[in-house]
Amino acid sequence: MAHSTSLRSRRAAVALALASGLVLAACSSPAGSDSPSEGEAVEPATITFAASTFGDPGLGPRLQGLIDTYNSSQDVVTIEPAAVPFPTFGQTVLTQMGGGEGPDLVRFDMPEFTSAADAGLLEPLDDLIDADELGLQPGPDEYMTVNDSRYGVIFDTSNYVMYYNTDLIPEPPTTFDEFMATAKATTQGDVYGLAFRQTQAEENGVWQDIFNYVYGFGGEWSDGEKLTLNNPKNVEGLEAYQSLYDANVIPKGADAATFRKMFAQGKVGMELNNGGYLVATRGTNPDLKFSVAPIPFPVRAQGAIMAPIVINANSEHKDAAMDFINWVLEEENQVALQEALGASSVATKTERTEEQLAETPFLPVYDELTNSSAPQIVVGFGPQTADIRKIVVTQVIAALQGQQTMKEAMDKAQDEAEQLVG
Amino acid sequence: MRRVRIGVVGRMIGVLVVLGIAVFPIYWMFTTALSSDADLFAAQPRLVPDFGQFGVFVDALADGPTLTWLRNSTIVAVGTTALSIVLGIPLAYALSRFSFRGKVAVGLLLLMTQMLPEALMVVPLFSLYRRFELLDSLVGLVLANTAFVLPIVALVLKGAIDGVPRELEEAARVDGSRPLTVLLRINVPIIAPAIAAAAVIAFFHAWNEYVFAVTFIFNKALQPASVGLAGFVGEQGTAIQTIMAVAFMFTLPAVAFYLFAQKYVVSGMTAGAVKG
Missing domain, CATH: 3.40.190.10 (Periplasmic binding protein-like II)
Incomplete structure (x- = not known):
């Protein structure tokens, strides 16, 4: 915990330095x-x-x-x-x-x-x-x-897809309900059905992951001119993300480095990731049997690196x-x-x-x-994306930890981000 | 008698528990480095190293620039320690023994520097270093680390000098000693344990420092180990065993320095006891 706090402080400080650097550059x-x-x-x-x-x-x-x-x-x-x-x-x-x-x-x-x-x-x-x-x-x-x-x-x-271990999951899910059911059924012993990022220390990674849930449930971060962070569709997507977290089908606390290694060792059944992951996974374990399928969310829309x-x-x-x-x-x-x-x-x-x-x-x-x-930017607010990302991820993680509902989280994020962009 | 023996056993168990808590992270790092991929995430974690995997250490030393990183870290840490002690002793002595206008403000300023995160200073320091051509230089890192650790070193040493009886210095002055001689011949030997403690603080700060090192150093050949280790964390994959193997090697010089310095801390403390 102390390490985590220290890391958060360090990242916050680095973000401050980054902002200072950009100001310096602008001047x-x-x-x-x-x-x-x-x-x-x-x-x-x-x-x-x-x-x-x-x-x-x-x-x-x-x-x-x-x-x-x-x-x-x-x-x-x-x-x-x-x-x-x-x-x-x-x-x-x-x-x-x-x-x-x-x-x-x-x-x-x-x-x-x-x-x-x-x-x-x-x-x-x-x-x-x-x-x-x-x-x-x-x-x-x-x-x-x-x-x-x-x-x-x-x-x-590189487009985001659903990676799945074909030994653990012979048929990929095609709807969110199936996705949840598959994750639950696969989670047994030291094997988890799913893995995603869920800590502030991996702010950028959490943003990448929740992007798929927001867009996959028909939401969007902005309409190009105004921020729409608390759009009901966004909240619905993020509640789906939270429901998976609450269902204990992921290795909570594990960072990406750890759970990706776990996927390569057959200890994780599914993961949403981009095309770059293919080479990395084969490099880690050439014998792993896996495949990919479109992310099984209601709307065919996903992030891309x-x-x-x-x-x-x-x-x-x-x-x-x-x-x-x-x-x-x-x-x-x-x-x-x-x-x-x-x-x-x-x-x-x-x-x-x-x-x-x-x-x-x-x-x-x-x-x-x-x-x-x-x-994975906020369309129309590209230069402010990094700052908006920090606000959104902080609020989403607070919701995951039970400090507020996801609706409250996104309402707060909307208010904070609107003050940021003016 | 029986109660005494139980007390000794209890103390030994207590010491072993504390020792275990202190040493276990290093042991776990070593065990993880010597684990197969399958063992890493097994339901029952492997508690004993698999020495059949020892090749990870050999590969880390042979294939990568691990030795270069360790050499660079050593240069930066030793340089920072030496410079901060050399500058810290007279600063501490001045704060402890001399009265001058603004003395309280200087003390407060020293404390305030400890409240600023390094990352806050990266941008202005970067501009300064660029102007003075100190980027991509281990000397630059030594100076930056010294600037950050010097206040705490000075405060630690000031506390020690405060405890040295002024009568000893006055006796030396009566014998004709100059102020510098008094400092070096009277104070420094007496505060040796504090110097050793301050040296440990300075060494560990410089050994672990990351933010300045990753920002100010562009040349791979000048990277310290703290930055080199981070390089093993990839966007999509991470070589966990290699990181643990290099991290284990990274901890050893720091532990060795601590043991070396600890000897002086203890000897300084016991020297006074014998005389008393």
């Missing part, structure tokens, strides 16, 4: 004049690329392989992965960028991307990216624009950074990136190879959900 002078430009020769440089996925046991080595391929494809630019651990990735990189430093290239999650773009920490790419010419998928690409400027290109995008690659406005080698982005967007490298990512998608439409489909027959399940997936 600082604009980016340098060495903006990348089309057609000019790239100057030799060694640049850094920060992505939280570099540290993943399954995915990290695959991404490193892609970087190695780029480095060996030419002798002008060398990319080195930046050393930024996942647990504090967003805060660390934004603090560094706010202080005038930071990696040259960054793969951000959407909340941090919109905050950084709004604070002027990212290099605008309007003149350097032609979406039509490159064939960028319009759905995810529309979120790359903040304040009428493009600041990034999709590096990977959309991770743009961006250029740090402080970078002294923006042309070199742009060279890598251009290289990644080439058709054959998009295919290579998608193969490295597993079930995730990339910026352009690529076809799954026969080998991929033979190895993972359920890959089309991910792809078919692209049109019903949404990035």
